Amino acid sequence: xxxxxxxxxxxxxxxxxxxxxxxxxxxxxxxxxxxxxxxxxxxxxxxxxxxxxxxxxxxxxxxxxxxxxxxxxxxxxxxxxxxxxxxxxxxxxxxxxxxxxxxxxxxxxxxxxxxxxxxxxxxxxxxxxxxxxxxxxxxxxxxxxxxxxxxxxxxxxxxxxxxxxxxxxxxxxxxxxxxxxxxxxxxxxxxxxxxxxxxxxxxxxxxxxxxxxxxxxxxxxxxxxxxxxxxxxxxxxxxxxxxxxxxxxxxxxxxxxxxxxxxxxxxxxxxxxxxxxxxxxxxxxxxxxxxxxxxxxxxxxxxxxxxxxxxxxxxxxxxxxxxxxxxxxxxxxxxxxxxxxxxxxxxxxxxxxxxxxxxxxxxxxxxxxxxxxxxxxxxxxxxxxxxxxxxxxxxxxxxxxxxxxxxxxxxxxxxxxxxxxxxxxxxxxxxxxxxxxxxxxxxxxxxxxxxxxxxxxxxxxxxxxxxxxxxxxxxxxxxxxxxxxxxxxxxxxxxxxxxxxxxxxxxxxxxxxxxxxxxxxxxxxxxxxxxxxxxxxxxxxxxxxxxxxxxxxxxxxxx
RNA sequence: GGCCCUAUCGUCUAUCGGCUAGGACGGAGCCUUCUCAAGGCUCAAAGCAGGGUUCGAUUCCCUGUAGGGUCACCA
Numbered sequence: 340x341x342x343x344x345x346x347x348x349x350x351x352x353x354x355x356x357x358x359x360x361x362x363x364x365x366x367x368x369x370x371x372x373x374x375x376x377x378x379x380x381x382x383x384x385x386x387x388x389x390x391x392x393x394x395x396x397x398x399x400x401x402x403x404x405x406x407x408x409x410x411x412x413x414x415x416x417x418x419x420x421x422x423x424x425x426x427x428x429x430x431x432x433x434x435x436x437x438x439x440x441x442x443x444x445x446x447x448x449x450x451x452x453x454x455x456x457x458x459x460x461x462x463x464x465x466x467x468x469x470x471x472x473x474x475x476x477x478x479x480x481x482x483x484x485x486x487x488x489x490x491x492x493x494x495x496x497x498x499x500x501x502x503x504x505x506x507x508x509x510x511x512x513x514x515x516x517x518x519x520x521x522x523x524x525x526x527x528x529x530x531x532x533x534x535x536x537x538x539x540x541x542x543x544x545x546x547x548x549x550x551x552x553x554x555x556x557x558x559x560x561x562x563x564x565x566x567x568x569x570x571x572x573x574x575x576x577x578x579x580x581x582x583x584x585x586x587x588x589x590x591x592x593x594x595x596x597x598x599x600x601x602x603x604x605x606x607x608x609x610x611x612x613x614x615x616x617x618x619x620x621x622x623x624x625x626x627x628x629x630x631x632x633x634x635x636x637x638x639x640x641x642x643x644x645x646x647x648x649x650x651x652x653x654x655x656x657x658x659x660x661x662x663x664x665x666x667x668x669x670x671x672x673x674x675x676x677x678x679x680x681x682x683x684x685x686x687x688x689x690x691x692x693x694x695x696x697x698x699x700x701x702x703x704x705x706x707x708x709x710x711x712x713x714x715x716x717x718x719x720x721x722x723x724x725x726x727x728x729x730x731x732x733x734x735x736x737x738x739x740x741x742x743x744x745x746x747x748x749x750x751x752x753x754x755x756x757x758x759x760x761x762x763x764x765x766x767x768x769x770x771x772x773x774x775x776x777x778x779x780x781x782x783x784x785x786x787x788x789x790x791x792x793x794x795x796x797x798x799x800x801x802x803x804x805x806x807x808x809x810x811x812x813x814x815x816x817x818x819x820x821x822x823x824x825x826x827x828x829x830x831x832x833x834x835x836x837x838x839x840x841x842x843x844x845x846x847x848x849x850x851x852x853x854x855x856x857x858x859x860x861x862x863x864x865x866x867x868x869x870x871x872x873x874x875x876x877x878x879x880x881x882x883x884x885x886x887x888x889x890x891x892x893x894x895x896x897x898x
Numbered sequence: 899g900g901c902c903c904u905a906u907c908g909u910c911u912a913u914c915g916g917c918u919a920g921g922a923c924g925g926a927g928c929c930u931u932c933u934c935a936a937g938g939c940u941c942a943a944a945g946c947a948g949g950g951u952u953c954g955a956u957u958c959c960c961u962g963u964a965g966g967g968u969c970a971c972c973a
Contacts, residue, residue, distance in 0.1 A: 379973090380973095381972085381973055383972095383973085413973065415972090415973075416972050416973060418972085419972065419973080481971095485970095485971075488970090488971090496899095499899085501900065501901090501969080502969070503969070528971095530971055539901090547903095550903070550904095553902075553903075554902080555901090555902070556901065556902085560969095562970090562971095563970085563971050565971085566971040567971060568971085570971090572970090572971070572972085572973090573972075573973050577973095592967095592973095593903075593966080593967060593968095594966095594967055594968070594973085595967095595968095595973090596902065596903070596967070596968080597901075597902060597903090597967065597968040597969075598968080599902095618903090618967095620903095620904090620966080620967090621966090621967095623966090625908095625909085629965095630965080630966090631966090632966085632967095662910075662922090662923095663910075666910070666911045666912070666921090666922085667911095667912090668922095669910085669911085669921065669922040669923085670921070670922080672922090673921095673922080695903095695904070695905085695965060695966050695967095696966080697909085697910060697911090698909060698910075699909095700909055700910065700923070700924085702909080702923060702924055703909080703910075703922080703923050703924085705923090706922085706923060706924090707923095709935090713935095713936085753935080753936085756936085757937090758936050758937055759936075760934095760935055760936065761935060761936055762934075762935045762936080763935095772935095825932085828932085829932095832932095855932070856931095856932055856933080857932095858932085859932035859933070860932075860933065862932085863932075863933060863934095864933095869933090869934085870933050870934065871933070871934040871935080872933070872934065872935095873933095873934075873935080874931095874932075874933085874934090875932060875933080876932090
């Protein structure tokens with residue numbers, strides 16, 4: 340009995356030799372500097388912000404080296420697979436403008452010369468390579484049940500030795516062929532294990548692209564290559580897929596760092612060239628006093644669609660991600676706010692390497708986001724706001740899109756300045772920040788309440804009739820500049836018994852209703868119901884005379 | 899517990915032995931002003947601890963401490 344006999348016993352005679360796959364998937368025709376990167380999510384739920392982070396980095400590395408970036412979905416854990424998760428991954432990346440050169444068009448359809456990009460559709464490939472390892476004497480079947488493994492583990496723990504399937508604990512490693520044949524004859528389930536040649540006590544040096552040179556112990560575990568159901572574990576699938584798809588740069592989570600020993604030995608057992616590896620820390624969040632990884636189950640902010648729902652432009656999140664990846668984003672952004680975040684000169688060697696990983700900070704996202712929105716034209720803001728509201732706030736969408744020209748005028752206020760207005764961080768604040776411009780959202784009752792709270796109700800009541808008359812002057816709405824408008828509105832205040840002369844007011848407070856500022860405050864509240872508005876000159880001009888008079892009357896008439 | 903990684907303002911971080919430790923976000927104050935936002939100016943805010951090496955250590959080394967990761971037929 341030799342390796343070939345064992346291979347045939349395990350896999351039958353029909354499995355294709357690995358050369359078949361080498362022929363089917365030839366090397367890519369790319370310059371040697373081109374990086375081939377990939378994103379390999381598991382379809383276990385929504386698209387995690389960490390996956391987007393990985394996606395941005397991998398996309399940029401491929402772009403900057405004129406390489407290829409592809410999507411491969413790792414669904415070897417059939418138990419954890421969530422229905423529809425594949426489609427969520429594809430649509431989510433698309434939403435954020437991350438394109439794949441190969442992979443999936445939607446949750447089902449695939450494209451690219453190295454297809455399939457879904458691991459459960461690659462079982463024939465894995466079988467060939469698993470068989471190859473048997474031929475090379477580097478893999479063998481193991482018939483231990485989970486119960487037996489558990490018992491062995493407990494014993495190891497009791498003896499205070501490192502738990503695991505290695506060395507003398509690798510029961511089936513050198514089992515006589517008769518025993519294997521017997522088990523096989525009875526159809527006993529088995530896993531295929533790797534036959535490790537490593538020594539845990541020997542360190543080997545490993546270069547991580549982000550962490551630098553580190554020392555890792557050699558692998559000595561006979562870990563599982565094929566599960567009982569014939570599906571490979573991550574370890575086997577990773578090596579085969581990344582070899583056949585010619586990945587040059589594997590970027591993955593920090594949690595894989597302690598598996599590199601296994602992977603290095605696997606690469607070598609196949610005589611495949613080892614790609615570059617880079618391990619990145621996860622994104623964390625502050626939970627009370629502790630910092631922990633953003634959890635798919637517990638943290639809504641881990642879901643990238645959450646940011647879309649909140650109305651952040653997708654570029655804001657991309658910018659924020661660049662910022663996490665490259666601290667120099669801050670400096671660049673300061674001088675380039677009008678640029679697209681995608682133009683950021685991403686530097687690979689700047690990727691953060693500190694241990695725990697960054698803590699997510701939504702305030703920074705707001706900052707970047709309001710910068711981005713401030714740089715948009717009114718037309719663009721209108722488009723995006725309507726688009727967002729159509730999805731998440733239909734009544735508001737109907738309202739603002741039915742008065743589109745008015746909406747654009749509203750959004751144009753203080754936008755064409757050198758330092759444009761920066762008061763919108765996401766579309767969901769639209770209602771609060773510009774809602775009062777629209778009559779159906781303007782509530783005279785509320786305005787009255789605010790006036791009462793501010794103790795301005797009595798003054799307003801005493802001037803409301805004259806105010807309406809004076810505000811009917813066309814000049815208040817036709818002047819082109821604040822400088823020209825201000826004297827006009829001051830004259831109105833004057834005629835109503837307010838004064839701009841603080842000295843006079845102080846000398847004789849009883850003679851006046853208040854200063855100019857308090858007049859403006861009343862006018863502002865009557866028009867908008869809030870103290871937080873742009874310059875009143877613009878507000879009145881955009882609202883127009885009719886609306887202004889109507890609002891004065893509606894607030895006054897409420898008794 | 900073993901192994902691996904990491905350790906600078908509240909947060910993200912810069913510093914490739916010379917530091918009065920820099921920037922950004924957030925915070926405070928002032929200026930501008932009809933309010934807000936923005937903008938300008940200013941302020942508060944950090945090197946985990948202890949040992950070495952060195953003329954000099956945030957930077958290099960050791961120990962401790964803390965955090966993270968990992969020790970699955972999960973990825």
